[in-house]
Amino acid sequence: AEETEDYKRRIAAALKARNAVLVAHYYTDPVVQALAEETGGCVSDSLEMARFGRDHPATTLVVAGVRFMGETSKILSPEKRVLMPTLEATCSLDIGCPIDEFSSFCDQHPERTVVVYANTSAAVKARADWVVTSSCALQIVEHLMDRGEKILWAPDQHLGNYIQTQTGADMLMWQGSCIVHEEFKAQSLIDLKAVYPEAAVLVHPESPAAVIELADVVGSTSQLIKATETLPNPTFIVATDRGIFYKMQQAAPDRQLIEAPTAGNGATCRSCAHCPWMAMNTLPRVLSSLEQGTDEIEVDSGLIPQAVRPLERMLDFTR
Numbered sequence: 001a002e003e004t005e006d007y008k009r010r011i012a013a014a015l016k017a018r019n020a021v022l023v024a025h026y027y028t029d030p031v032v033q034a035l036a037e038e039t040g041g042c043v044s045d046s047l048e049m050a051r052f053g054r055d056h057p058a059t060t061l062v063v064a065g066v067r068f069m070g071e072t073s074k075i076l077s078p079e080k081r082v083l084m085p086t087l088e089a090t091c092s093l094d095i096g097c098p099i100d101e102f103s104s105f106c107d108q109h110p111e112r113t114v115v116v117y118a119n120t121s122a123a124v125k126a127r128a129d130w131v132v133t134s135s136c137a138l139q140i141v142e143h144l145m146d147r148g149e150k151i152l153w154a155p156d157q158h159l160g161n162y163i164q165t166q167t168g169a170d171m172l173m174w175q176g177s178c179i180v181h182e183e184f185k186a187q188s189l190i191d192l193k194a195v196y197p198e199a200a201v202l203v204h205p206e207s208p209a210a211v212i213e214l215a216d217v218v219g220s221t222s223q224l225i226k227a228t229e230t231l232p233n234p235t236f237i238v239a240t241d242r243g244i245f246y247k248m249q250q251a252a253p254d255r256q257l258i259e260a261p262t263a264g265n266g267a268t269c270r271s272c273a274h275c276p277w278m279a280m281n282t283l284p285r286v287l288s289s290l291e292q293g294t295d296e297i298e299v300d301s302g303l304i305p306q307a308v309r310p311l312e313r314m315l316d317f318t319r
């Protein structure tokens, strides 16, 4: 604990000395989220992280999250220095959607509007017409449907299927998935619901359809946090990364929060409700990145003008 406080003090001082601000995702370690709050940074979802970083006057952004979040910040603020605790923090959705294959998929369907989730590389964004996050995907797809557009969707198949079910949009789907959310198990969730009949089930739409069907609320991270503030239930069963409990506890301190089950029938899961890449964002890495500038995000300057357009479209749409 003393060591933690020491790191926090040193990081706070280094942020100030370098005109830097810490932006953390809801899935990072609670200690990192608390530090971002205490030092005037922000804790949020990927949409608000992007907006905060762009609008903040600091000249260096320290993005505690995964690589696509750092890249998005750099694309929106190419004049700022963007550091990450480690450049090794990536995402299975990003890995599962390599630009060459994605680009030929797009080439095969030139009549479709290309909508990609924020969890993608800069190169994939540069190939897209729209970028969305789970907090605005539904509205943006509805908007495109109203204009009669057919959609090519990538990379998360579960979020894509959920949106297609909700809107009836014509969506051709890339088959990616999140290794954290795909582990939630419907049958175990039914069993857990029976133990806590008064609980509301909160589900992130990167989860499988059978899990989404059991939800009282389906939503992005910010929408699920909001639900813990507004719903009357004494207990919430939560199907998303457990890092989110930090903000849920702040929002609803008197409620019981339970992780949705990840291992059905005694099987073991690979990631058990916590993203292994988000977990790489430790205090020592935040400090060394700041002090040594080792893990700086670079985005090919040729990609930036292309990649910024679908991102700004999203930010304007959700303003």
Ligand code: CIZ
Pocket: 044, 045, 046, 047, 118, 119, 133, 134, 135, 178, 206, 220, 221
């Ligand atoms: O699963 C993720 O990486 C999410 C939910 C990102 C975000 O905040 O949109």
Ligand code: SF4
Pocket: 027, 066, 090, 091, 092, 093, 119, 178, 179, 180, 181, 206, 241, 275, 276, 277, 278
């Ligand atoms: Fe990617 Fe899933 Fe980790 Fe989010 S939780 S960064 S979608 S692997």
